[in-house]
Amino acid sequence: MPGCFKRTLFALVSALSFVSFxxxxxxxxxxxxxxxxILCKTGAELVNATDPELVKFIGDIHYGIFRGGKVRQCGxxxxxxxxTIFPHMVKKLNTALHMMIILFLCVAMSFALVSLGFCxxxxxxxPYRAIKGPWGLCLWNIIAGGFAALAVTSFMAAVRLHHLTExxxxxxxxxxxxxILEEQYECSFWLCVASATTHAxxxxxxxxxxxxxPKLKTKTEEANVTAEDIMY
Structure with missing residues (x-):
């Protein structure tokens, strides 16, 4: 059986893997x-709006992987x-990249559970095989954390390079x-960042x-054997 210290560490790793999932x-x-x-550019140009009047043409937008919402302000x-992003909107986006984000997240979830089980x-x-020992646990956590990081990176690429919000x-x-006037990553994005961090x-x-x-060993005092002890 593993020592108490190792069992405590494995229990903590198990808890973190479950938290990541x-x-x-x-x-x-x-x-x-x-x-x-978001600025309604067409509406602002129609009335030739100046800076104080642009507030009437600025709305909000928020979205996730599957759905979202917006407030249109056009005067x-x-x-x-x-x-909803599926099934029609995804065709207007970078479909391959968006599907990769979902796939990476699903793989990260799966290997977080694998890490939990092996912990x-x-x-x-x-452990009687290397794959079930510390090296095996490192492998599962590297895969889970790596795919979570890939999902985060892919989403950032979709936002910055492929103008996902626009x-x-x-x-x-x-x-x-x-x-688009302003963009900001919200809590769900940072949850994925936290998931990758837990695997690290x-x-x-x-x-x-x-x-x-090293194991602490107590020194045993050497017994002084005399002739009288032998006699008795």
Missing amino acids: ILITVAMASQNWMSGK LGGRRSKF ILNAIKV RIANFQENVFQFV VNLLLIAISAIRF
Whole structure:
């Protein structure tokens, strides 16, 4: 059986792996990945709006991996609307990149559960194969954390390089054109960052568990045997 110190570390790694799984699940289920300010460029140009009047043409947008919503401000008051990315909007986006983000998140969730299972296995019994020892745990956490990091990086690439927010804001807008004034990553995005960070912490804990600490041995006093002791 593993020592008490190692069992404690494996239990902590198991808890962090489960937390990572929960973080990604919550991030995928929510719609708070990105928020921003959108300017109704067409409406502002029609009335030749100046700086004080541009407030009437600035709306809001927020979205996640699967759905979102926006407030259109085109001079006639705010109009709220909700949208879903699947099945129609995704065709106007970078479909391959968006599907890669979802795939990376699913793989990260799966290997977080694999890491959880093998951590429990290492905590209750002595590993009899390398894949079930510290090196195996490192492998599962590297894969889970790596795919979570890839999902975060891919989403940033979609926002910055492929103008994801602008494409979503202008989806099915035949009359008005919207310009992005401000973008901000929201809590769901940072949950995925936290998920990748938990696996980095797991790697540190696993490395600590592989350290062999010297055992403290008490010195036994040498018994002085005399001739009288032998006689009795």
